Amino acid sequence: MSNAVAVSRTQESHEEREKSFLARNKYLILRRTTQLTILSLYIAGNYLGWKILQGNLSTSKFLEVIPLSDPYAVLQMFFAGVVVGTDVLIGALIILTFYSLVAGRAFCSWVCPVNIITDFANWLKVKLGLHREERKVKIPRSARYWFLVLGLVLSPILGVPAFEFISPVSITHRGLIFGMGLGWTIILAIFIFDLLVVKNGWCGHLCPLGAFYSVVSKPASLIRVGYDLNKCTECMECKRVCPEVQVLWMIGKESKPVLSGECTNCGRCIDVCPEHALFYTLRFKKSGGDKDEA
Amino acid sequence: MTDKKPDPKRRKLLVGFLQGLGLSVVGGVIWAAIVHENKHDPLVLRPPGAYPEDEFLKKCIKCGLCVIACANRPNVPYDKKGNKMVTLRLASPGDNKPIGTPYFIPRKVPCYMCEDVPCTFACPTKALDTELLKNEEGKVDVNKARMGVAVVDYNSCIAYWGLQCDACVRACPLMHKAIYIDVRRNRRTGKHAMLVPVVDPDYCTGCGLCEFACPTDKPAIYVLPRDIALGKIGKHYVRGWMETEENVEEKIKEREKELREWKPKTPEEYLNEEDLLYE
Structure with missing residues (x-):
């Protein structure tokens, strides 16, 4: 324990010599700025009527014209037996193209609001050293791919886009824009799960939306x-x-x-x-x- | 012998697959149960132009663009504290409504029946479809909305006491059509009339302006989804007189028109009536 602290201390001082605080946190700051900017634009879209980004991460309108849609949600709707209109289809294609050909799985770390929560849980976990002593709960990282498929299997059975009814991503994002209700319990649950149960538990093991972006960005993202x-x-x-x-x-x-x-x-x-x-x-x-x- | 021996690698792969399958089944049952329970709310009131609940839930992508359109329309009313009165809400956990879908609570904020129906036009997935609001001329008409139907609990309605209350009738955007005043004999006094509100489901849109206006503590008139509130006669019962009497449909229409266009007299009209002078 004391050894580890000593090692990390020396590294910190080493880092400080090499890189300034801003350089050490450049992308972290950029990411938080991006996440919060997007979120604020959505919130202003509802409460102030700003027309830059209106809607939420499921489907939104950018500058009143350009549709943006969650391709996984559209896929679930397709499995539930709905052929969505051209607007939403184009929106889904824009998002799909952007992440699969350009940005990789950047949605998770640059846009998704849950990322802020799970990153905080992870930061706290490491800060408190919980990850060193805790018993490892073994959930395979591949579990998310099962849930990804499960969302598509359940959609036709239930006749609705299945993940959209339980998605903590949507619940968090919608909650912040339209009113949280009891949605904070789900946020808290994810925070505690990541902090006390499994390191990077939600984003790294379970989230089917993250799994979706992993799959589509694997072959070609630039x-x-x-x-x-x-x-x-x-x-x-x-x-x-x-x-x-x-x-x-x-x-x-x-x-x-x-x-x-x-x-x-x-x-x-x-x-x-x-x-x-x-x-x-x-x-x-x-x-x-x-x-x-x- | 050798080919019957299980290949440990293959076995491991297979068992791993089964574990994943097992996890999916267990997770799937819980997941499905939550969704199944959550999506079933027979009392939810949807915005204008919504498809029947099952189809609506399939098509709604939960983006909230209808709610935003409702909240940011120019004619949005404000309450006494200066807060926006927004009709549409997006269901969050704890609302006991299908999550993320738009609904409204007429007693809190009714639908104000905007002529340009911004909510329906905002829907990107056609879960709210302007096609469902088209009138005979093919124009979008908010009065074609069928969000629900108003129901009167006449035991709580003070007009049925014989008091003159027509708050709901006056609040109704389709006054004398969707709600009209019916004149009934007051059986308690024997000589007075009761002017009671009656809802015509053929015209009622379910906007809930009546429910919002009702002065009783808990509204005596309230909006329910149409498939909950309305009965269905079926083919077994037939009105014989509809076939024997001549021009019966016209007669019914005329009589209905008369009934609906009836309005209580103003005090001046009443006092200047000739009968009164000779009484």
Whole structure:
């Protein structure tokens, strides 16, 4: 225990030498700004009638004209036996194209409001050192893919888009825009689950929406996190902060971008890396040894 | 012998698959139970142009654009404290309504029957469909909305006491059509009339302005979903006179018109009546 503290202390001082506070938290700050800006625009859309973003994460109108829709919700509706109108279909295609071809699973870390809660739970968990002593509750990270399929199987059986009725993402987001009701209990439950039961439990193990974006962004999404083995000192700070630590299997092994769809492109690893060995890059760019990339 | 020996790798894969399947079944039962319970609310009142509940729930993507359209229309009323009175609400956990779907509570804020129906036009998935609001001329007419139907509890209605209250009739946007005043003999006094409100479900849109206006502590007139409040005669009973009497439908229409256009006299009209002078 004291050893670990000592080690992390030395790393902190090391980081401070290398990178300023802003540089150490660049993407974290950017992410929170993005999340809160999007959320505020939605809230203003309802309470003040601002027409920049109106609706919520299920379906919204951007600048009154451009539709944006949740492709997983539309898929569930399709399974429930509804062919949605062109507006919503176009909206779903815009979102699907953006994440699957460009941004990767960035929805989870740059847009989703639950991310703020689970990140906070995770930060607190690590701060309190709970993750070191607690008994590991084994929920496989693949459980979310089962729930992803389950949402599609249940939709025709129940005759409604099934996940949309229980989605904590929607409940949180809708609650903030239209009134929370008892929705805070679900937020609290997720916070406690992540803090006390399973590390990164909801986002990293269970959420079918995250699983959906993992699946669609796996094959072709352009923006990836690159890794340069030559610069890496194997301090493992990146693995300590990564919410989907399995995607960083190449650390200390080979220079290769993170290609797993489970990476949320949150950029926390880039923030904490003192050696600039991790950086945003494009899928097809070779990252090994190229110093200009950093 | 060798090919009968189970391959440990394959077995592990298979058992892992079964575990996932098991998790899905257990999770699926709980999940389905929650959704099934939550989506079943026979008393929910939907915005204008909503499809019947089952189809509505399929099509509603829970975006809240109808609620936003309702809240940000120019003619939105304000209460005494200066807060917006927004008709449509988006169900949150604890409201005991299908989650994330729009509904309204007429006693709190009724539907004000905007002529341009902003809520229905805002729906991106056609769960609220303007097609359902088209009149004979093919124009969108909010009076074609069938959100519910008003029902009178005549035991609580003070007009049935013989008091002159026509708050609901006057609140009704389809006055003398959806709610009209019926003149009945007051059996208690034997010589007075009771002017009681009667709802015609053929015209009633279920906007709830009557429920909102009703002066009793708990409203004596209230909106219920149509399939809860209305009965159905079926084919067994036939009105024989409809076939024998001549021009019966016209006669019924005329009589109904008379009844509905009846209005209580103003005090001046009453006092200037000739009969009164000779009484």
